[in-house]
Amino acid sequence: MSLAKACPIENSQAIPFSRVPCVPFDEFHRHIVETGHHGTRISSLFVMETSGSAPSSGKTPPTLIRPLRLVAILANDAGKTLTVISTDIGTSYPALTPTCPQAHMFEREIAEQWSVLPEGHPRLTPVRFQPPLRSNDGYPISANTAGLPGVTDFFRIEGEGIHEVAVGPVHAGVIEPGHFRFQCHGEDVFHLEISLGYQHRGIERAILGGPHRRTLHHMETLAGDTTVGHTLAYSQAIEALSGCKVSRRAKVLRAVGLELERLANHTGDLGALAGDVGFLPTASYCGRIRGDFLNLTALICGSRLGRSFIRPGGVGFDVDSERLTRLTDGLSRASKDVHVAVEVLWETPSVMSRFEDTGVVSRKVCLELGLVGPAARACGSEQDIRRDFPRGAYRTSKILLPAFERRIGDVASRAFVRWAEIQNSLLFLREILQQLPPGEIIEPEAAHLSRTLEPDSLVVSLVEGWRGEICHTIVTDAHGAFARYKIVDPSFHNWIGLEMAMRNQEISDFPLCNKSFNLSYCGFDL
């Protein structure tokens, strides 16, 4: 049986939307399942309205409804291929999830955003409790959407000695809101269900018809700790659609911003992991060193989180020679400190006994669920956008993949992978900062880029943020405005990984497992 031909695309290169193959649903389904067996991940799966006429389903009035198209962006890390394929759907379609589990969250999202029913989806609960995205009211809104966050049916286990523990959305610490429902037997967790949506701001809806003046701001605040990552993904997509070339200097500075963000967050995470097991030295020192890395970002652009740094067409701030010296000095100082603070962690048996064999996610589960980023690399899945689909400075200066021995998907593996990535990022930064190319930092016409976007096009922009793969997909309409803007934060893939990690664990280890993933709530809620 021959597979449907999916259209190969490049990271951050626009293609005419007409080139996206639209195949019958059966072929679409078979393609995703078959390629999934060969290690292809679903980077993004979304529904958009098309301008054609509705497929005749008989029941619905054809006048109000614009037909829906299901688009899949598929990434094969080993083969370094990125493909797109699509199919037309009506008010319902047979769900992909039973044969392709990594589609589960995407299909729940589709059901919620478009009132389309994926038939046979094993657990169709609301994702964000958001109102439908559909532009007109052709279909009745199903009852499970647009409710209050957290008000839904939770999976329940009944029996003697079973008890339910509900945590959040208000937590004891200063963290984002999310609801966690544990089904426990004594101290053991049988099942954890996570319900989010408390921070839904309607970003995907707000930027439709854009880019607007606030779009860049939306990107910078999409997930506050991934400001550089998301803004970079957006900028790459806009540059692809407007045919803008970015100078080599700006490319290198962007990589500096992205790696500084990774360093700060990974260091903070290692400190927080130490704090969760009550190991004070690493917790306090890493907290401070995270600040040192954030201050280096602030040295470049004045914002510790990297706001206003990345701009479509280049970067907003240059690094002069005096700043460059301070940057490299600061890096080598922080590098020394972080070595001391983290190595103490591995040398302390009581810490390692807490980390090892806690919250294991097997490689098989990781691949089936399509986890991304450090969490997936900790399970032994080899993937990194910087290596597989490189853009900018990552094309010329190769970054090393994390080298570490423990890849069994436990908390220790997720801690080691962060440490290996910290070391690699430091090496990479030292290399690219030594040979900072001269030139402009931003395209002179950058301010007008957004007015000249290619009409009727599709672009997929991938960036390896510190949490993993960030995927922005833009489809433009006949006027070059956003007809659909799909954002997939790495957290969208990975929250299910935390649920799996908690099975048969002690409930008292939940904070530790949670921190080892350290996922974003607002990046998920959009």
Place this chain on the structure above:
Amino acid sequence: MIRLLHPLLALLFAPLLQGIIMKTQAFFAGRQGPPVIQPYHDLARLFRKGAVFSETTTWVFRAGPAIGLTIGILCLIFLPLGNMPAMVSFHGDLIFLIYLLSLHRFFTVIAAMDTGSAFEGMGASREMSFSALAEPAFFFGLATIARLTGTLSLDQLIHGININLWQTHVGSLALVVVGLFLVFLAENSRIPVDDPSTHLELTMIHEVMVLDHSGVDFGFIEYAAALKLWILGSVIVGIAIPVRTGIPGIDISAMCLGLICLAVIIGIVGSIMARLRLLQVPQLLVGACIFSVIGFLIQ
């Protein structure tokens, strides 16, 4: 008058021990840390505040902290400090003291259960299962000393410890001190058993039981916790430091110095190791039991 001295010392300086622990941990974390008298500021702040009570709680919840503090103060009456005699002493008062501490725990637990919260229920269940293991270790430890000194009164028992006894029975005394120290860490919710500074409600033991208390009530709980630290601390120091010169100045200074050292040791333990996995805590406490039992057997 001298019999009033120890309860007064304890009431005044118990929070200071917590301050010393915090200062030690801050030192290891490379921070300056809060001032040593921070616990007093915290208590003053809590006593100025009003309390909030959940509508689902009953008088049990409100009574818990007050009863807890009352029991804490009551314990001080039976507590000697080295050569300093206890206010009241009778045959078998060491068993009475252990059960006063159990009563304190009982009221903390039922106040926690009264809220009906899943967290507090979990904390209560953890506290009870761990204390069931800590209690025998404590009993055997004191029984060992009682056998050595031939008395069941805490006052005479601590008084009976001296250099000679340490020279003749160093093995069993040392084992008892280690066993009691482990119990002391567990009872005072210190690392490696519990982490008093965590905010993670799913991992806490003692702290989770008092999550719903606020204001004056929470102040009572904190103060009672400080007293408990002093009570168990003074028993350990009384056994571990055999300074019995008969000169009050030297004896009292030795004991106070011992308590400060104990606080520093807790701070160091809390800084150089992580918390145990919750399911390994019973192993630690069984270990404490074994230390005490061996100490009891080898004399």
